[in-house]
Amino acid sequence: MSTNFSLTSRVVRADQVTPLIKHFSFERVDGKPFGPFSAGSHVVIGMNDGTESHKNPYSLVGSSNNFMEYEIAVRLDSTGRGGSLFMHNNIEVGSEIEIGSPFNLFPVYKPAKKHLMIAGGVGITPFMAYIDEMNLMHSNFELHYSVRDFENGAFAKELQDKYPNQVKLYIQANDVMANFNEILDNQPLGTHVYVCGPHQMVADALRVADELGWPISSVHSEEFKAPDPGNPFTVTLAKSNREINVRSRESLLEALENANIEIPYSCRGGACGFCKTEVIDGEINHRDYFLTDAEKASGKCMMPCISRAQGDHLTLNL
Amino acid sequence: MTEEISGIKSKPVYNILQYDPKSRSNLLIAEDDGLIGLANLLSSSELIPSLTTNVMYSGSSIEKSNSKSYLSPDRYNKMSSFDSVDTLLLALPQALAKSQMGLRLYICGSEMFLWSVANIAKAAGMHKSEYNMQLIGSKARRVYCPHCEATSEGVTTDIHECEGCGLSLVNCDHFSREMGAYLGFRVDAEVHGEIPERQELYR
Amino acid sequence: MTKIAFKQPLETFREDFTYTNSAKAIKRFPFPYPEDKYMYSVNMEHHDGGEPGSVLEKTFDIDEHYLSEVEERRIVLGKDPKRFATLPHMDLHQWDLLELLMESLAKDYPEHFSLTKDNDNWLWENRPLGIKQSFVFGEKSTLPQAPAEYITRQAQGDFVLMDQRDEDLYADAAMVTSSADWSVQFDLGMSFMEWHGPVPLAHGMGVFERALKYLLMIRLGQPVRRLNWTLTINPRMDTAPEVYHEWGHERASVTPENAGKKVHLRVEVQTLFRLPRSNGMLFGVRAYLISMEDLCTDPAWAQRMHRVIKTLHPELMDYKGITRYHKALVGWLSQFDQ
Numbered sequence: 039m040s041t042n043f044s045l046t047s048r049v050v051r052a053d054q055v056t057p058l059i060k061h062f063s064f065e066r067v068d069g070k071p072f073g074p075f076s077a078g079s080h081v082v083i084g085m086n087d088g089t090e091s092h093k094n095p096y097s098l099v100g101s102s103n104n105f106m107e108y109e110i111a112v113r114l115d116s117t118g119r120g121g122s123l124f125m126h127n128n129i130e131v132g133s134e135i136e137i138g139s140p141f142n143l144f145p146v147y148k149p150a151k152k153h154l155m156i157a158g159g160v161g162i163t164p165f166m167a168y169i170d171e172m173n174l175m176h177s178n179f180e181l182h183y184s185v186r187d188f189e190n191g192a193f194a195k196e197l198q199d200k201y202p203n204q205v206k207l208y209i210q211a212n213d214v215m216a217n218f219n220e221i222l223d224n225q226p227l228g229t230h231v232y233v234c235g236p237h238q239m240v241a242d243a244l245r246v247a248d249e250l251g252w253p254i255s256s257v258h259s260e261e262f263k264a265p266d267p268g269n270p271f272t273v274t275l276a277k278s279n280r281e282i283n284v285r286s287r288e289s290l291l292e293a294l295e296n297a298n299i300e301i302p303y304s305c306r307g308g309a310c311g312f313c314k315t316e317v318i319d320g321e322i323n324h325r326d327y328f329l330t331d332a333e334k335a336s337g338k339c340m341m342p343c344i345s346r347a348q349g350d351h352l353t354l355n356l
Numbered sequence: 357m358t359e360e361i362s363g364i365k366s367k368p369v370y371n372i373l374q375y376d377p378k379s380r381s382n383l384l385i386a387e388d389d390g391l392i393g394l395a396n397l398l399s400s401s402e403l404i405p406s407l408t409t410n411v412m413y414s415g416s417s418i419e420k421s422n423s424k425s426y427l428s429p430d431r432y433n434k435m436s437s438f439d440s441v442d443t444l445l446l447a448l449p450q451a452l453a454k455s456q457m458g459l460r461l462y463i464c465g466s467e468m469f470l471w472s473v474a475n476i477a478k479a480a481g482m483h484k485s486e487y488n489m490q491l492i493g494s495k496a497r498r499v500y501c502p503h504c505e506a507t508s509e510g511v512t513t514d515i516h517e518c519e520g521c522g523l524s525l526v527n528c529d530h531f532s533r534e535m536g537a538y539l540g541f542r543v544d545a546e547v548h549g550e551i552p553e554r555q556e557l558y559r
Numbered sequence: 560m561t562k563i564a565f566k567q568p569l570e571t572f573r574e575d576f577t578y579t580n581s582a583k584a585i586k587r588f589p590f591p592y593p594e595d596k597y598m599y600s601v602n603m604e605h606h607d608g609g610e611p612g613s614v615l616e617k618t619f620d621i622d623e624h625y626l627s628e629v630e631e632r633r634i635v636l637g638k639d640p641k642r643f644a645t646l647p648h649m650d651l652h653q654w655d656l657l658e659l660l661m662e663s664l665a666k667d668y669p670e671h672f673s674l675t676k677d678n679d680n681w682l683w684e685n686r687p688l689g690i691k692q693s694f695v696f697g698e699k700s701t702l703p704q705a706p707a708e709y710i711t712r713q714a715q716g717d718f719v720l721m722d723q724r725d726e727d728l729y730a731d732a733a734m735v736t737s738s739a740d741w742s743v744q745f746d747l748g749m750s751f752m753e754w755h756g757p758v759p760l761a762h763g764m765g766v767f768e769r770a771l772k773y774l775l776m777i778r779l780g781q782p783v784r785r786l787n788w789t790l791t792i793n794p795r796m797d798t799a800p801e802v803y804h805e806w807g808h809e810r811a812s813v814t815p816e817n818a819g820k821k822v823h824l825r826v827e828v829q830t831l832f833r834l835p836r837s838n839g840m841l842f843g844v845r846a847y848l849i850s851m852e853d854l855c856t857d858p859a860w861a862q863r864m865h866r867v868i869k870t871l872h873p874e875l876m877d878y879k880g881i882t883r884y885h886k887a888l889v890g891w892l893s894q895f896d897q
Contacts, residue, residue, distance in 0.1 A: 043780070074658075075779070076838035139779050145838045148648040148722050171836075174697065214485040225457045228481015251380030251458025255483040255725060300841060304778075311776060366749070366756025483725075502742045502800040505641075523804060530757050534748040541800050545807025546883055 042302060044084060044271050050107065052131050055062035056190035057098065059160055060126050061099075063109045064137060071105045077167035078144035078260070081108060084136035085124060089178040090296065092121035095262050095306050097164040097234070098140060105254055108137065111192060113160040119287055129256055141304045144234070144260035155177040156221065156243050158235025159186070162193055164260065165234065169201075180204050182221050182234070188210035218246040233259040235356075263307060265289040268323065271313030271347035275299070275356045276318055290352075299356060301342070308344035320352035362502060367529040370470075372463050372464040373397045380458025381450065382409040384432070385473055386465050387441050391415055392492045393429070393464030398431040405431065412448065414438040447470055452480040461487035466494040471536025493556040498537040499527045507537050515543050515554040522549050562670040563623060565687060571626040573634075578794035580853055588849050589614045589826045590705065590857075599758075599766070599875065603773065604812040606784040612827060615638045615784070621671070621715060626687060628737075628796070635736040635797050636712070642709045642799070644747050645720075645732035645797035651718040652732060653699060653707035655834035655840055660710045670805050685713050707732060715844035716828075720751055721751075723839055728774060730754055730842075737796040737846050739789050739825065740803070740826060740880065774840060779833045787827040787844075789879045790888075793850045794823050813884035819852035820889035822884070824864070833888040851891065861895030868892060 051063040066072060080095045096110040115122045116311050129135065144164055146153065153172060155165045162183055172179045181204060185191030188209050197205045208216040222231065222243075231252065233243045240259050247257045267287045273294075274281055284293040291303060291313055304310040308326030324334045324339035335338055340352075373393050382403075384394045391413060403409070409432045427435070438444035452459075461482070465475045470489045477487050497511045499518075506520025515526050520541070525540035532539070544550045570578040580588070590625040609615025614622070635642055645653070661683055665674040675682040690713070700817045702709045711734040713717050720732040728751045733745040746754045750770045758767075777783060792809035793797055813821050830843040856859035868881075870890050876882050 043376075054670070073779075074835040076834075076836055079838070086797070139781075141778055142838045144725065147724055148651075149724075175648075222457070226481075227452055227455050227457060227459060229457055248378065251378050251460075252376070253483060253485045255485050256457065273746075311772075366753040500745055502745060503802075503804045506743065528757070530745075531753075532745050532749065533753070535745070539742065539745050539800070542804040542807060544803050546810045550807060 039196070039232045042138065042300060044138045044251035046134055046259070046304050047108070047131060047137045048108060049131050049133045049135070051109075052129065054126075055192045056186075057196075059111055059190075059192055060114070061106045061109060061111050061192070062125070062129065064135070065107055072108050072174045073105050075105075075140040075179065076142050077146055077169075079112070079142040080164075080260075080305065082138040082304065083125075084138070085121075085129065085158070087120060087124045089203070090120075092119070092124060093292075093295070093303075094125075094202035095304075096119040096258070097169060097262075099146070100162050100167040100170040100356070101187070110303070111160050111163045112169050138304070142308065143161040143305055143309055144210075144232070144258060146214050146232075147230045147256075148256065150230040150256075151178065151225060152230070153177055153182040154225060154229050154231040156178065156231065156233045156235070156239075156303065157181065158184045158215065158216075160237030161233075161239075161261075162191075162194070164298070166193060168232070169197075169215040182206050182208065182216050184208040184210065188286055205278070218243050219250070222247050222252065223260070230256050230258065233257075234261065237261055237263060262305075265307070265344045266325070266348040269350070271350045271352065274319075274349075274351070276353055278289070278356055284346070289300070289344060290346060294342060301356070303343060306343045307351040308341050311341070313343050316337055316355035318353040318355050322346075322352070323348040363544030366531050368531055368533070370489055373464060373488050373490045375400045375402045375462075376460045376488070377402055377404075379404075379407065379460040381455070382460055383408055383455070383460065384409065384411045384462045384464075385444070385448070386413050386415070386463070387444070387469045388410075388415045388465060388493055390466075390469070390490070390492045394462065394494050395427050395484065397462055398427050403431065408433055410451075411435040412438065412444055412451070414441050414444040416423070431496075441472070443470060445476060448473065448476045450557075452477065455480075459486065461486060464490045464492055466496065467491055468496065468498050468536065469493070471498070471533065474534060477481065497558050498535070499525060499540040500524055500535055500537040501540050503542060507535065508540075512558045513526060513556050515552065515553040516540075561708055563621060563625065563668070564624045569630050570624065572627070572631045572794055572796040574743050576711045576793045576795070578624070578627070578848065580833060581623060582851055585849065585853050585856060587613055587622075588854070589786060589828060589847055590854075590860050590863075591826045592863050592867050595863055596791045596870045597867045597875075598872075602827075603770075603783045603831075606782040606832075606868060614845075614847065617667040617783075618669070619660060619714060619716070619830075619843065620828070621664070621668055623628055625629040625715055629688065629713060631796055632712060632736045635798060639801060641744050642736045642738075643684075643705070643711070644736045644743050644782055645705065645707065645750060649720055649722065649732040649787075649837075650699070650706075651652075651837035652722065652834055652841075653705060654837040655837050655839065656718060657706040657710045658696070658848055659832060659834070659841065660714055664714070666859065673756065688713060700799070705763045712850065717840040719844070720834075721840040722837070728840060729753055735799070735844075737790075738799040739827070739846070740798050740800060742800045745800070756811070761878065774831060778830060781836055782830055784828060789825050791823045791848065792821050792826045792884075794850070796846065803870045810880060810883045813887045815887045815890035818884070818888045819855070820850060822851045822888055822891075824854055825850050826849065851888070855892070859897065861892070865889070865892035865896040 045065045047064040048067050049062055050065050053061045055061050058139050080097050082093050082095050084093045099109040112122050112124045113127045157165050185194055197355045208214045233240050240261050270286045281289055284290050302312040304312040311328040322340045323346045325344045385395050411432050440465045463470055469531035499511045501518040501520055508519040518525050524543045526543040527538045527540040530539040614620045642778045661674045664672040670687050673684045681696050683692045688697055717735040717737055719730050721728040722731045730749055733743045754769050826847045832841040
């Protein structure tokens with residue numbers, strides 16, 4: 039049984055919420071409900087733009103309608119590899135795409151005394167599901183949400199109306215920036231902080247948390263970053279006796295998939311461990327967050343979604 | 357015959373207190389000879405003097421009048437002395453309720469003391485990475501009896517009589533951090549009356 | 560046809576021990592040994608069906624002992640309500656378990672169970688127990704007990720709910736009334752490594768580290784299962800430490816003559832599910848009991864049983880509590896391996 043199980047789904051709503059952010063809602067083509075999922079889960083959307091296939095992970099927004107639909111938010115990345123561009127320009131109501139099963143690398147920490155959420159832009163997406171869960175569990179929470187401007191901040195008005203005491207908006211257009219020192223200082227024991235948004239924002243928030251003495255067990259973050267490009271290299275597949283090329287702007291995982299070699303995956307960003315692959319030969323440039331130091335040093339395995347060859351060749355046990 | 361249960365991996369292992377350089381404030385907590393562990397920690401060169409460092413102590417082994425000066429006074433802000441461990445444990449939740457993220461606890465004393473303090477820290481929402489424990493003092497065990505749910509304190513032998521139901525229990529190394537106790541069970545369950553000689557193992 | 564003939568009158572798992580297996584139950588018993596010598600292993604496989612009529616076919620197997628086991632659970636909880644225990648943050652996990660059990664039982668045994676949903680207004684029917692329960696999913700006050708307690712009182716087997724956090728699994732809620740010698744009260748809140756502390760041999764082999772990593776990655780809709788086994792004297796379901804002082808002596812009552820009747824093989828079908836709303840894990844432990852006598856009506860099973868028990872590692876023997884009657888049992892089994 040394949041771990042890359044996916045369902046053909048149809049777009050039932052496509053809203054350009056801001057010039058850069060488009061929301062999509064999907065239903066299964068077989069008419070069955072998707073079913074419940076945990077706050078913080080992501081799914082991988084697979085589509086083909088005619089020349090190549092794209093597989094991108096997206097957080098799921100909170101569920102309504104008895105789990106008939108999934109909702110995601112896609113931020114346009116014009117410097118990216120084309121997936122978000124394709125979704126913005128070509129995916130409309132009625133379009134069909136493949137959706138993988140949800141997996142959660144950013145769950146709510148259940149025993150926390152207080153949940154502190156820090157969101158930037160499209161990073162609000164998982165927190166919409168979080169707030170559903172916080173309400174169910176009657177949890178103590180705070181949300182600090184940075185947007186470019188109020189009108190275009192997805193869910194901003196809804197959040198402020200519903201939770202005036204718990205939600206604080208920081209509107210860049212008004213020159214109001216979130217001050218992580220202020221937010222993270224003087225929080226009571228047992229607080230957990232969750233950060234989701236642009237890379238620099240996440241890095242800044244994590245740095246401040248560290249400086250303020252927050253243990254890493256209380257700090258959680260998620261960002262979906264496309265893998266960084268690197269040198270092109272070739273790969274020998276020992277078991278199938280094939281050679282493939284990995285281009286500079288594609289990941290090893292993508293190159294394998296384009297050559298019709300399916301291996302398990304989930305987050306596509308080096309964190310979940312699903313794509314772990316045995317390496318027989320070649321020096322590895324490890325870029326992941328999953329393998330232990332010992333595993334990396336052994337040179338016997340790697341995460342193809344994000345890591346690459348250090349030199350110009352690798353031999354994999356595939 | 358006693359069935360020997362050894363090498364159990366849930367048994368806690370303790371180290372010497374080590375200062376966490378990420379700490380934003382420190383709370384040192386000890387009973388009796390555990391003060392020695394705190395003194396060693398305070399003399400560590402890594403300790404950052406500008407941070408708030410407070411001490412909570414309950415002890416009889418070191419002269420009360422001596423205890424304040426036993427620790428280098430320029431290395432901590434405030435020491436609170438308590439008449440008994442019980443009063444210390446009663447005061448601790450309040451101290452933690454007033455504290456913030458960035459606090460680290462350094463705990464030193466007997467095994468039972470360590471876990472009594474750790475469980476208060478946990479109830480306050482602290483994670484195990486936020487508190488350190490060093491065992492100086494009695495290794496006497498708190499033992500949980502599943503037959504009557506009572507816990508017996510200060511058990512130094514492998515077999516003892518349960519304070520709740522009176523059955524002879526053997527305690528093994530399976531340890532519950534929630535309870536701060538080792539698991540006991542009736543030693544002569546298979547053949548009633550067949551109770552081996554007890555050995556003192558945990559002083 | 561999934562209509563089951565439940566044993567009546569109810570069988571007992573204590574005192575007079577009237578429990579027996581029908582010929583059908585003996586035939587479908589999950590014999591656990593693939594080889595003549597047993598060594599501990601993780602041996603996980605996907606839990607996605609099995610041979611029609613086998614114990615592995617359905618998501619949660621119901622058999623002829625259903626009513627008797629439900630009654631046995633009721634008796635145990637009456638004496639010791641703390642065999643169901645939960646930490647405060649486990650509500651979502653409990654609702655996940657309730658949903659999973661209700662949906663599975665209604666789907667797999669439509670003659671006996673049905674579930675109707677109208678948004679959050681659910682109607683659950685358990686015909687063998689004469690239960691018709693309307694409730695609001697997510698509202699604790701609309702059920703007579705905590706959600707996990709409510710539904711597991713109507714299921715066979717034990718259930719442990721685990722919270723996934725800190726790259727680890729914590730046993731933070733459980734219904735355990737047929738425990739093979741471990742205590743819910745004591746183990747509640749333990750991490751994966753902690754509650755496996757007492758298991759011998761496996762630690763040195765890194766078995767648990769690998770098992771934990773594997774479990775952390777289990778996906779929704781892709782449950783796994785494995786078999787575990789031990790021996791019990793008399794068909795006693797509840798061999799928890801809490802009552803060890805009551806049943807321990809039975810181990811000394813085995814002779815080479817009565818071993819066939821007294822000694823029972825207990826096989827656990829252990830299932831692991833990712834839970835959708837809480838992202839936790841469910842660990843289901845479904846125990847099947849059979850006397851040596853009934854087991855050995857199958858000659859191949861009898862011969863293998865003899866060889867497995869004869870060559871069992873002493874530490875495993877000790878851990879499974881077999882030491883005291885090992886010799887008597889091997890003596891009795893030897894007749895099937897000439």
